[in-house]
Amino acid sequence: MFGIGMPELIIILVIILIIFGAGKLPEIGSGIGKGIKNFKKATSDTEKQDQIEDKKDV
Numbered sequence: 355m356f357g358i359g360m361p362e363l364i365i366i367l368v369i370i371l372i373i374f375g376a377g378k379l380p381e382i383g384s385g386i387g388k389g390i391k392n393f394k395k396a397t398s399d400t401e402k403q404d405q406i407e408d409k410k411d412v
Contacts, residue, residue, distance in 0.1 A: 358366075374382060 370382075371379065
């Protein structure tokens with residue numbers, strides 16, 4: 355996974371925990387999840403629009 359192993363991930367998570375605190379982690383996780391969901395939706399919508407345009411060109 356991009357050259358990041360388990361020890362590196364643990365260090366990153368500890369640093370995030372120190373910076374934001376335990377109370378903010380659920381909010382951060384929720385925000386990241388919503389962002390990923392919106393990104394996936396936008397890419398799938400773009401692909402659908404491209405397919406529709408391709409059918410119109412034929």
